[in-house]
Amino acid sequence: MLKLTQNAFFNGETSALFTAQVAEQTRQFHQQIEAYQPTPLISLAQLAARLGVKAILVKDESHRFGLNAFKVLGGSYALGQQLAEHLGVDITDIDMKTVAAKLSEPLVFATATAGNHGTGVAWAAREMGQKAVVYMPKGSSQASVDRIRNLGAECIVTDCNYDDTVRIANQTAAENSWMLVQDTAWEGYEKIPTWISQGYMTMAVEAQEQAVEMGLNPTHLMLQAGVGAMAGGILGYFADKLGAANFSTIIAEPSKADCIYRSGEKGEMVAVTGSLNSIMAGLACGEPNPITWPILKQCSSFFASVDDQVTATGMRVLGNPLNGDTKIISGESGALTLGLLYMLASHEEFAQQKELLGLNQDSVVMLFSTEGDTNPIRYRQIVWEGALSTAN
Template sequence: MSTFSLKMEIADNRHYNGQQSPLFTIDEAEKARAFHQKVEGYQPTPLHSLDCLAKEIGVGKILIKDEAHRFDLCAFKMLGGAYAIARLLCDEFKLDVKDFDFEKLKNDIPEKMTFATATDGNHGRGVAWAANKLGQNAVVYMPKGAADERVNNIRALGAECIVTDMNYDDTVRLAIKTAEENNWKVVQDTAWEGYTEIPTWIMQGYTTMAAEAVDQMKDQQIERPTHVFLQAGVGAMAGGVLGYLCDQYGADKLHSVIVEPDLADCIYRSGISEQGEMVNVEGDLATIMVGLACGEPNPIGWPVLRDCSTQFVSCQDSVAALGMRVLGNPLGDDPRVVSGESGAVGAGMLAAVYYHPEREKLMEKLGLNQDSVVLLVNTEGDTDPVHYREVVWQGKHPTL
């Protein structure tokens, strides 16, 4: 077997205390899931069991929640954007979210509203999708270097899409400023002073996929995962999902690993900070994991990750590329999983550990053994098909 060493900085969380967030509970997740179940075309996304890969790597089970099948959007993000817009409109029109009806509300809104957001691609597509369903307007800002496919997917939903010459975090600031000037509603998946309610709803929307996974594990006669690997950009998805899983199982029963690209590792740097304070990363954030190319932690998600995560990881782009190839070319009877750059990094890390010359040492550090049940989340499919083929077919970002 070939061995190779990819950069993976693994840091134990010195700030862990296991304190559960009251925002991401089983009850809040069920509210969000009840909303999503009423959306036309709703189906739980698959939870695949990669038994051959698990045997090869030396763990008991590898499970992957495959969000490439979420509606026709190829990513999980609409779960947050749509739920937040629904909650926002319920507040605006004095409705209970339990009674939310897309068609009825579409006809009842007297004047078109405009929802604005900044995105690396998938969140903006989710916001544009929800606005389109409600017959409203959406304006989506994207950072420089945005792939044409991601831009076109947003515009195909009737939204205005503006690509800036800035990085993600500066693009967020531009979207906020422009929205304030035009009296638009901001639907952003990070928070700042005075803006916490909508990003909380977005994170609660993400818990639907975790609640589905818990039910699917029960159906597969799996009591619980021992490990969960969650990728982080601002930490909204990771914080919401980890918060829910800790309420479900207990933080002390879950070895949780938060994985980021080394070019945008604000959560990792926050995790190794002296007092557990949030640390920002500046610059172009030019990682292939564009959905994770965020330099400023979400202040709602960070306390969950600080209090409940077991470890933080900063890794090079080749780890994600390896994951894309491993998932797309399965062993034995394992199902094929088409995973984009941000979706594949958890699987890529498992594979990178397997091929590492210090494999046994890394397995021990991560607490992995033949009894481990590892839960991964494929947050996106090939949302940039050109780059997907460059990586999987042409070997871009090689491992050897």
């Protein structure tokens, strides 16, 4: 059901790429977008009492720019930085509504995606008057394909897994002189993935300010990971802002694509191959992002490898709250950490892991629900019909 390992390589060293100052710059870029609003940080007081912790704070990214997911933060910031570099100006000079007038013809941005990242790139390209070509791996939901195409992008579904789809997008972009906007990195391709992870930090700035307004600071940060791009950006901000030793961080992944977990055990990047078949499509990635891996290695407290049933439980708990708590519609990749928290805190078989994590009546647990019901059919199968129940 779930595996947990303590990070023997923790040293608390922060990264100059992911600081509170950089995070504030990314937020300033997002604030100039007409539709910008901070997404809510929701306190689930009744659930916290039920699970024996002081507070559970959930950042609900289903409200982000009307796109039902957080990924647009990274895609838009990376496109802004690319256009600024192309035009020879600073990112602060990029206005999404007017930048197209400074170009003789639209640029083409290409990416590979499990769904949400491609949606964000397609939306940002449309808003900036540019073009997007999006590649998706085999088995991608038709809802995600349709959403990307409805944003004006070309969407191509491949016959291979996510990591191989990234390679196809990279090769095709190079052949056509397109700009690749990928949220993982490899040797010689680091700058744009860094911008994407930095773009995600807007979530962290908002969440910390919202928590302080509640009179709280997180004692536990639970983050889901695919390649680790989002987790690294968020953790980098909090490590710089609060000090990595002042809270515990748990990085969680699907058991069928647990490259960060395995890397955490070994202390160096480990790739997972195969079909990576998990309902958590946005997290079904087999190769860690080398840009964010160092901060995960240095500042994470624990790594978790979790079966699909755990995130399905999280979806049901968030979607059917205790009386007095706010309902949160969270998709397969968004509810993983809440499902993990629920299992650890409510099932006697995980009492030892709960104690190891230090989850108790003084704990303030911060989570990021990174997507809403981006796959509506599967959401109903899980939340309405009880698919992937832990009782089965």
